[in-house]
Amino acid sequence: xxxxxxxxxxxxxxxxxxxxxxxxxxxxxxxxxxxxxxxxxxxxxxxxxxxxxxxxxxxxxxxxxxxxxxxxxxxxxxxxxxxxxxxxxxxxxxxxxxxxxxxxxxxxxxxxxxxxxxxxxxxxxxxxxxxxxxxxxxxxxxxxxxxxxxxxxxxxxxxxxxxxxxx
Numbered sequence: 001x002x003x004x005x006x007x008x009x010x011x012x013x014x015x016x017x018x019x020x021x022x023x024x025x026x027x028x029x030x031x032x033x034x035x036x037x038x039x040x041x042x043x044x045x046x047x048x049x050x051x052x053x054x055x056x057x058x059x060x061x062x063x064x065x066x067x068x069x070x071x072x073x074x075x076x077x078x079x080x081x082x083x084x085x086x087x088x089x090x091x092x093x094x095x096x097x098x099x100x101x102x103x104x105x106x107x108x109x110x111x112x113x114x115x116x117x118x119x120x121x122x123x124x125x126x127x128x129x130x131x132x133x134x135x136x137x138x139x140x141x142x143x144x145x146x147x148x149x150x151x152x153x154x155x156x157x158x159x160x161x162x163x164x165x166x167x
Contacts, residue, residue: 001093002086002109005034006128007116007154013124014100018049021122026150031097034114038095041085044069046098058095061088063102082106100126113159116144120152135165 007027008014015021036057044064054060054075061077062070063085070076079085082105088094089109096106113131136159144154 001111002089002106003093003095003112003114004103004106004110005031005095005097005114006103007031007118008128009118009120009122009124011121011124012127012130013122014098014128015126016122016124018045021124022118022120022152024116024118024144024150024152024154026144027116027118027154030116030144030156035095035097038093039088041079041088041094041096041102043099043102046102061085061094100128103128111161113157115157115159116154117157118152118154131159135162136160137162 006014007020007022007024009021013021032055035055039059039061040055041061041063044062044066047060047062052073054073059077060075061079063079063082065080067080070078079088085094085106086109096102096110107129113136115131138157139160140158142156144150144156146153
């Protein structure tokens with residue numbers, strides 16, 4: 001099973017210069033709670049934007065074309081193609097956390113989406129397409145709390161592929 005986990009602004013922006021365009025501590029907490037105990041799959045640039053850190057309580061998988069990538073990080077699993085990701089996802093839920101190229105490659109195979117929508121716009125260079133509502137249904141929404149640390153209005157949304165919707 002493949003689950004996408006991401007935050008976006010009102011225009012579908014998900015990144016700027018290999019980083020998040022916003023600072024929203026409650027979304028970082030949501031990300032941790034959503035991915036904890038799961039296998040996270042990410043592209044090489046996403047992994048490097050996180051400082052090549054393995055996040056506690058989660059297994060990290062990097063997808064890259066570089067043959068010897070990650071040899072210096074024994075706990076890191078490295079895959080080299082989408083077929084290997086799909087095979088890994090047959091026996092467990094994979095949390096795909098970026099980047100845009102990996103989302104694009106796996107979009108036809110995604111089963112669930114955990115999306116944070118931030119009701120603002122930001123300077124960005126990386127975007128994600130809108131969810132196809134003919135294939136996915138919104139199953140839950142939780143409104144994020146706006147306070148002095150979390151200044152942007154936001155919602156946490158959970159989507160699932162509709163029964164019978166082709167992948």
